[in-house]
Amino acid sequence: MILLALVIFAFFSLAPPAAAAPSLDEVVTRLETVYRETADFSAHFSQETILPGGSAAEKAAGTVAIKKPSRMRWNFSAPISQEIVLDGTHVWIYQPDQKQVVKRRQADAFPPGSATNFLAGIGRLREDFDPAFALENRVNQRGNILLRLIPKQKDLTLTRVILEVDPKSWAVVRVSLHDSARGTTTIRFSRIAMNKGIPDETFRFVPPKGVAVVE
Numbered sequence: 001m002i003l004l005a006l007v008i009f010a011f012f013s014l015a016p017p018a019a020a021a022p023s024l025d026e027v028v029t030r031l032e033t034v035y036r037e038t039a040d041f042s043a044h045f046s047q048e049t050i051l052p053g054g055s056a057a058e059k060a061a062g063t064v065a066i067k068k069p070s071r072m073r074w075n076f077s078a079p080i081s082q083e084i085v086l087d088g089t090h091v092w093i094y095q096p097d098q099k100q101v102v103k104r105r106q107a108d109a110f111p112p113g114s115a116t117n118f119l120a121g122i123g124r125l126r127e128d129f130d131p132a133f134a135l136e137n138r139v140n141q142r143g144n145i146l147l148r149l150i151p152k153q154k155d156l157t158l159t160r161v162i163l164e165v166d167p168k169s170w171a172v173v174r175v176s177l178h179d180s181a182r183g184t185t186t187i188r189f190s191r192i193a194m195n196k197g198i199p200d201e202t203f204r205f206v207p208p209k210g211v212a213v214v215e
Contacts, residue, residue, distance in 0.1 A: 022167070024133060027145060028125050030170060031163075040067040040198040043189040052182045070106065071203040085205040092205040101207045103215045128152060134162055144173065157181075 022030070042065045049058040062076040069088075076082040083094040091109045093102040125131050134146035149161040157179050164174035176186045207213050 022145075024131065027147065027165070028131050031147075031165070031172070032125055034170060038068075038194050040065070040196060041192070041194045042066070042196065042198060043192045045187055045189050047185065047187045049185040050183060065198050065202050067198050067200070067203065071200075073203055083205070085203060087203050087205060092207075094205070094207070094211070099211050101211055101213045103213055125149065129161070139167070140164070143167070 042063070045062060045064050047060045049060075051058070059079065060076055061078045062074060064075075065073045070086060071088050072084070072086040074084040076084075081096050083092070085092040085094075086106055089106055091102075091104045091106050095101075129149040129151055132148050132150075134148040139145055145165040145167050147163040147165065149163065151158055151160075158177060159180050160178045162174075162176040162178075163172050164176075165172050171192050172189070174186065174188045176184060178184050
């Protein structure tokens with residue numbers, strides 16, 4: 001669930017503020033526009049996964065860099081050091097404490113139509129999801145808009161997504177992912193930056209010497 005949550009993360013970023021109390025159509029249109037205009041994204045993140053049945057939560061934190069169309073790098077600083085890199089062709093999962101790198105074909109790990117393609121779907125919310133306000137009064141106690149997204153493909157592992165959107169900056173500051181096993185992963189973002197021209201080299205991974213590569 002943790003890896004799934006990471007790759008279905010979103011290219012969310014800032015945009016000019018809209019009028020007060022925007023309609024659902026205005027909110028969805030703005031998010032779709034922001035996504036289409038975002039070429040790269042970076043942020044700090046904290047993540048919490050609650051396992052099915054509400055059992056003990058798994059927590060993680062670190063930094064993320066994403067560049068369209070299909071490159072990502074997640075650097076974990078807690079609870080242990082770990083790197084997850086998608087270079088457009090392969091997925092690399094590096095676990096320094098185990099001196100091991102797991103290598104997979106990106107197309108095999110995340111096939112078209114899977115829940116992991118939530119990232120691509122954020123640019124066409126109406127096509128892939130049924131959006132609605134998650135709260136009757138649209139906003140939570142922080143004044144942020146909450147959106148509920150239900151995938152139109154009912155066979156996906158992902159059953160719903162909750163987005164928390166700051167209506168002043170139009171940054172998505174939280175994503176909650178709910179799966180069919182009744183687990184939930186929540187990712188919170190801070191220090192968001194977009195369209196800064198992240199170099200391609202950021203997404204190149206070379207296994208360190210002496211580390212086993214498992215394919």
